[in-house]
Amino acid sequence: MNIILITQKDLEKIDFCLNRMVSSSLAQSVLLIDRSGQLIAHHGNAPAIDMSSLSALTAANFGATAEIAKILGEEEFTLLFHKGRNENVYFSAIGEHVILVTLFDDRTSLGVIRLQIGKIIDELSKILSTIFEKKKVLTE
């Protein structure tokens, strides 16, 4: 069976990236979830949010839009944006396994969020690919 192991060191590196993202973009919080709906890490200021449900619904949402993309002849939509009256959510795919979810309000803007995600995405990709590579070694 495939097992994903996240060590303290992995999580520190992820936290460092997420922390930088929150402080530079003024986002309320960022979550890193796997595409099966499991929460990997979160950072920021969202105590009242049910993280487990949010993770499950996000993964399903992403999966559903990936199917829409296929119908339209696209491989995948790599980002999604939902705008509310006060709260907004921005979803971006990181590699084939992980989704970054950014919650933000009107203290910042979509442009800033996208810019700051662009700055951390490569670093996060490297960290996450190491974690998912370890999975392969474990299962071999």
Add this chain to the structure above:
Amino acid sequence: MPFINFSKDEIQCKIVYYGAGFCGKTTNLQYIFSQTKEDIKGKMVSIDTKGDRTLFFDFLSLNLGKIRGFDIRVQLYTVPGQVHYDATRKLVLKGVDGVVFVGDSLKVQRKKNIESLINLAKNLAEKGVSIRTVPLVIQYNKRDLDGTDSEILPIEVLEKDRRAWAFLKRLGKLASWL
């Protein structure tokens, strides 16, 4: 696939309730939700279906306490049972660690049970998981209808059907994914 988080000493697992339409998958989750203590359960999420059928999935998170110092967090999902929602079932099965197959004891549902079990085997195989190795619980639901106007199948018949797909495989009547 289970997530083992050494930083938080937590293991997260995903269990999916599978079965034909109206077999009682959502009812299972609702019952678990109603019978568990507040401190171990999260919210039960049901995507609005405009009716009593599941369109996408239901979701319930449970914290089952510690095993060898690790918090065990189990996430329960249901799938839509109707045949034409197969794409959704495949999405929900992504990363599954265990399956509860809910068999409907009603006599009229017999064929649909078998079709759903075969559909489960096929969809698991597409994810690289064999139905023979995935942790699988088979639940014969609605046994309490015995003695009512609704005709139900005897356990022996359900047991026979459970083994039927394996038998068909031996005969080479089903595709190689079994």
